[in-house]
Amino acid sequence: MGKATGFMEIKRKEITKRKPLERIKDWQEYAGTFSDEAASQQGARCMDCSIPFCHIGMEIEGATSGCPIYNLIPEWNDLVYKGRWREALDRLMKTNNFPEFTGRVCPAPCEGSCTVAIHDPAVTIKNIEQKIIDKGFEEGWIEPRIPAGCTGKKVAIIGSGPAGLAAADQMNQAGHEVTIYERADRAGGLLTYGIPNMKLDKGIVERRIQLLRQEGIHFVFHTEVGKDVSAEDIKASFDSVILCTGAQKHRDLPLEGRDSKGVRFAMDYLTRSTETLLDDEAEIEEELNAAGKDVIVIGGGDTGADCIATAMRQGAKSIVQFGKHPQLPVKRADHNQWPAFPQVFSLEYAHKEAEEKFGEDIREYSIQTQKFVTDEQGKLKALHTVQMAKKQDENGVSFFEEIPGTEKVWPAQLVLIAIGFEGGEEPVLDAFGVKTMQKRALAAYGEFKTTAENVFAAGDARRGQSLIVWAINEGREVACQVDAYLMGSTSLPSVANM
Template sequence: MSTPTGFMDYRRELPADRDPLERVKDWEEFHKHFSEDQLRTQGARCMDCGTPYCHTGIELPGGTSGCPVNNLIPEWNNLIYRGLWRDALDRLHKTNNFPEFTGRVCPAPCEGSCTVGLIGDAVTIKTIEQAIIDKGFDEGWVVPQPPKVRTGKRVAVVGSGPAGLACAAQLNKAGHSVTVFERADRIGGLLTYGIPAMKLDKKVVQRRVDLLEAEGIEFITNTEIGTDVKAEQLVSDYDAVVLCGGSTKAREVEIEGRQLGGIHLAMDYLNSSIKSYLDSDMTDGNYISAKDKNVIVIGGGDTGTDCVATALRHGCKSVTQFGTHAKAPLERDMINNPWPQFPNVYTLDYAQEEARAIFGEDPRAFSVLTKKFVGDENGNVKELHTVQIERTVDETGRKIYKEIPGTEKVWPADIVMIAVGFEGPENLLIDQLGLEQDRRSNVKAAYGKYTTSVDKVFAAGDMRRGQSLVVWAINEGREAAREVDRYLVGSTMLP
């Protein structure tokens, strides 16, 4: 333990963010950073619990509790308190291949299950994690470590998101020759195309990709397995194939007027901006623009929030984010949302904070159901008709929506983004291989085993589990690598 009374002696603090009115003028990351002394103080708040729930990584009602990659959080908190940064980096890399990603975009279920949170504010785990890896890169401690011996086995990884990259990194450590196939023009999957640059600087992604390439991993872009290369051919050419293609089939809405112009799937909107930013710093104009438009985002999750932030940077006239969920309470409900469940409390994410700074209020509208889209004479959307709802859950877990009479409302809209989640993986590759699927259309493969119904073929990440967190994708990529290694050579030293 750093200091027995640290959690009582020091307050939880977070680094200040850049001013919202300034950061919406660019696409740079919005977080500032703590000094080493400030980080040492925050590390001192860790209790070094006898049973540290922060690194349990289990699913509870309401979401994940603890760290899915089982980060050794109390250990590196103590090392930071003692000033042993290099040792802290080594402990962090024991369990997490990419802490620079999770330290930026993970919602930190570790903090939700922090024992200090029972009687106060949780330890600033996520901030410390990012600081450790960033210092590691700054000091030159993170260097390529190619394997000393190759096994002669060849593995193809389909998809270069967090699951694919983690799987490839681990298999490469084991000495196998790994090729990663990506259909986009850049490596990174949703880390590159999906998460906006202000949350995850793309130079941070490329830095890690360059490191993996220097360690011997081969990356092939602009190649879709199933189209450019037949799936059967890939299985024939490699000793094992790991499918990490993600859950990329967007969920649609069945609402009158959906065919109108100006209504877009969220990922089409986000990715057009990300690509334009990477290609030309937005100068090519090859993106769906929200400039001077009334924007409606349907969906209250992270993707919808990213749409809000992107629209603000485009210079929208107004922006509103619809959610079917009710507004969360200001404090945790310890009866219905007890520790160590992830706390369901009202917060302002970065995009809502920016919208409030510009327009004077939280852009979210809670408990709203869209009834229809109405268009103008040119076939473009001009307004949305909504009604307030009460949402309940029946005994089977099914959500029931009850409309509240007299709450109908009309909203002006020039552009609409649909961000209501994803239905599962795309089927082309799955159908070519004849893979079994579960009831949610994901590739059927047991957690911890990752073997599919086809020999030599494994599946991990969102393609297997459905839409989830980056940290769960890393967890599954690492574990799938372990099972592939076992399959290839009969035993494994991978964790």
């Protein structure tokens, strides 16, 4: 380890963030990065535990704990502390294909499992990770890695999100010819169109895509499998296919007035907003423009927060976010002990911005939408809610019950539904004839094989809605399985041989 007493002497420091009322005026990234000195000091706080829980990468109490891609966190923390940046970058790239993405948008389950976090604030693992990769690009250390040889095998990957990109990167380095099919006009999946620019600048995504191109990966855009090209043609043209189509079937609210003009899915809203930012000729439709409107976001997760931040920048008149569950405690509850992910109250970047703008926390807890109300033209004008009480039955099973007399009517001209996803979209799955399981996740466990010959699956399409680090994990693991399937064995790094 670096500094033996670092965790006792040095306090946790956050990266610098632009002032909320200033950053809502533009779409640039709201957070900066560490200086070399600050990163070195923060790296010194790492205890280099004999059993580091920060990279256990497992599910505890239904939430991810530790790093699912098993980053060598204590090692590169120590190297950063000692100023050995190039070595720190090499360690980081051993396990993570895209640290510039995870260092910005991952919720950092590694920090929740940091041993220092038992009694003190965790080591700033995520920010150190971002600093390492940013410095790598600044110093010119990140260069195209041209594969040493070619196997003659061709692999098609459907979907260019983090799972697809990670699988492509690994397969390409193994010497296979890789082609990625993407129905959108740009690569990245939700990295490009689901995460707003203020969290992840699209220039950073494009920089990585260009690097992958230089390394030999082919991209085919504006191509939807089953519509623009048949699954049969792809299977006939490639030795293997990997489905990385995500879990993009929205979870809906089938309530009275759901078809009102102004009630939309959050991801449609975020996608269209980013399209208008990237394309000067694109215009956002009036229904999805929050300017001057009372906006309500239904759903308390990261997607909902991104909707808040986007609506702020569009000039919303007011914003409220509804959450089904009660407000989380300030400190860990007795049932939520380390190393499980800390289920505690926090203010995300979007909530801080809204609080500064409107003078209060805009979140409403334990609330349920009952119906949507329209005007004579079918345009949304209000929604009705009721407060809920969370209770337990005699078997300890939790349920929600309406509280009489708590009904309320909210003015609203734009409602964004952000309550998650149910699984993959049927058309592409049907095109390949693959079977699905619970929540429409693909039946592709064990060796990542689907029920269709030569067709594999990874990412949210296989495991259901999850985190970017799980997507990268899945992309790396499916690459091992496909490589072994094509070649009889594999030398690609895997969880099994790390």
